[in-house]
Amino acid sequence: VENVGILAMELYFPSQYVDQTELEKFDEVSTGKYTVGLGQLKMGICSDREDINSICMTALHRLIEKNHINLHDIGRLEVGTETIIDKSKSVKTYLMTLFAEKGATDIEGIDTTNACYGGTAALFNAVNWVESSSWDGRKAIVVAGDIAVYSKGPARPTGGAGAVAMLIGPGAPLVLDCGVRASYMTHAYDFYKPDLSSEFPLVDGKLSIKCYLSALDNCYNLYCKKMRRIEPDFKGLLSLDGMLFHCPYSKLVQKSLARVCFNDFLNASPEQREEQFPGLSKFSSYKLEDTYFDREVEKAFMTYSQTLFDEKTKSSLYIAKNLGNMYTASLYGGLASYLISKSPEQLIGKKFGLFSYGSGLASTMYSINICNDMSVGSKLAKLLNSLNETVSLLDERQCVEPSKFSDIMDNRTMNYHTAPYQPSGSIDVLFPGTYYLVDIDELRRRFYARK
Numbered sequence: 189v190e191n192v193g194i195l196a197m198e199l200y201f202p203s204q205y206v207d208q209t210e211l212e213k214f215d216e217v218s219t220g221k222y223t224v225g226l227g228q229l230k231m232g233i234c235s236d237r238e239d240i241n242s243i244c245m246t247a248l249h250r251l252i253e254k255n256h257i258n259l260h261d262i263g264r265l266e267v268g269t270e271t272i273i274d275k276s277k278s279v280k281t282y283l284m285t286l287f288a289e290k291g292a293t294d295i296e297g298i299d300t301t302n303a304c305y306g307g308t309a310a311l312f313n314a315v316n317w318v319e320s321s322s323w324d325g326r327k328a329i330v331v332a333g334d335i336a337v338y339s340k341g342p343a344r345p346t347g348g349a350g351a352v353a354m355l356i357g358p359g360a361p362l363v364l365d366c367g368v369r370a371s372y373m374t375h376a377y378d379f380y381k382p383d384l385s386s387e388f389p390l391v392d393g394k395l396s397i398k399c400y401l402s403a404l405d406n407c408y409n410l411y412c413k414k415m416r417r418i419e420p421d422f423k424g425l426l427s428l429d430g431m432l433f434h435c436p437y438s439k440l441v442q443k444s445l446a447r448v449c450f451n452d453f454l455n456a457s458p459e460q461r462e463e464q465f466p467g468l469s470k471f472s473s474y475k476l477e478d479t480y481f482d483r484e485v486e487k488a489f490m491t492y493s494q495t496l497f498d499e500k501t502k503s504s505l506y507i508a509k510n511l512g513n514m515y516t517a518s519l520y521g522g523l524a525s526y527l528i529s530k531s532p533e534q535l536i537g538k539k540f541g542l543f544s545y546g547s548g549l550a551s552t553m554y555s556i557n558i559c560n561d562m563s564v565g566s567k568l569a570k571l572l573n574s575l576n577e578t579v580s581l582l583d584e585r586q587c588v589e590p591s592k593f594s595d596i597m598d599n600r601t602m603n604y605h606t607a608p609y610q611p612s613g614s615i616d617v618l619f620p621g622t623y624y625l626v627d628i629d630e631l632r633r634r635f636y637a638r639k
């Protein structure tokens with residue numbers, strides 16, 4: 189099989205958001221902390237009407253409907269999430285209701301979990317299956333989604349919610365490069381969810397940033413090394429048309445691109461340094477591991493990389509800025525944002541890097557090529573149209589006062605384990621086609637309806 193990758197893609201985000209400027213006032217932090225400091229404008233929020241099953245189902249159903257997918261043509265369904273509502277039963281099994289209705293039950297795959305990395309792991313599983321001897325000729329679907337919520341405090345404005353669904357198979361317009369995926373996995377307590385009675389993670393904010401950046405250093409250098417085995421002239425960032433990152437908040441992504449440049453700088457020969465990085469020679473003896481929070485290095489390389497950022501990364505942040513962190517779906521929201529900022533003609537033949545990070549920690553850098561074969565041009569145009577339509581719904585959302593958001597969060601916290609439970613959140617406010625929770629019965633079984 190050739191050109192295995194993403195054939196079609198859809199997205200779901202909730203119909204309500206909190207404005208980050210208003211949240212700054214409500215939280216009594218200094219003006220600009222969330223909007224400038226973190227680079228976030230709006231944060232998507234869910235009431236008790238939505239949970240991980242419903243948001244994944246909404247994204248999946250949208251993908252199936254908009255692409256007229258025959259359910260019997262799907263042989264694998266994978267879910268990546270870190271929003272756990274059951275220690276045994278997977279979200280995938282709930283998604284099967286849609287398939288089982290039509291008698292389509294011969295479908296492999298279950299859930300994959302490690303913080304924000306599960307979506308990428310699910311994508312790799314699906315691609316690997318299509319490329320393997322187990323493949324039976326059908327396509328795969330990957331759903332990644334999360335409801336990202338934090339307890340009151342500095343992490344709360346870095347929440348968000350949403351899900352992405354992707355159709356995987358051969359002959360795709362977005363093709364994953366083979367043999368160059370570069371991973372960095374190790375043990376860290378930067379962000380984790382050991383308290384099963386709470387929806388919130390324990391976070392060491394500073395450590396999580398350090399872990400993210402060190403994972404990036406490792407993945408980027410290894411990815412370049414693997415690329416050079418195939419293309420000896422590969423120049424890292426300069427050979428990539430786009431560079432996309434998992435996005436906990438937009439500012440970290442801009443810092444990450446600066447970090448990639450700092451890596452290129454350290455890897456360059458003294459002559460190259462003079463030529464490519466004028467005025468930065470004083471950082472020549474600096475070391476990656478000493479500079480995660482070095483203000484001088486950060487500032488110098490943020491400035492250096494500004495044009496590269498505008499060119500290769502900025503457009504990938506549109507959904508992230510307006511929705512917040514979707515955890516496992518975050519990188520794929522970045523992919524959607526990047527794609528819709530361009531026309532099919534601008535995209536054909538382009539290559540871009542993607543960095544996926546999940547705390548704890550698991551991370552990979554890989555790359556996608558937009559297939560040069562014009563026969564996929566119409567698939568690409570369709571993918572872009574469909575995404576454009578969906579992303580424009582960001583402007584149709586309803587703004588919720590921070591105090592009401594705070595009440596919603598208190599309600600979620602209070603009822604995280606209540607059973608039986610009747611959700612009270614508005615159904616009227618939901619976008620058409622949204623799945624919502626109707627009831628949790630005394631045996632904690634969940635029942636849903638679709639608007």
Ligand code: ACO
Nearest residue numbers: 218219220221224225226342343346393394396397400436
């Ligand atoms: N105007 C402009 N900028 C401001 C203002 C202001 N009024 N006030 C603060 N800032 C800047 C700060 O200088 C800082 O930017 P800098 O790091 O470039 O200097 C930024 O805003 C954030 O301020 P901090 O004081 O550093 O924020 P705090 O420590 O309170 O929280 C954090 C930030 C750690 C990211 C927190 O939101 C968090 O824990 N989030 C969850 C964890 C996370 O997302 N980690 C990222 C990787 S792991 C993952 O994906 C979950």
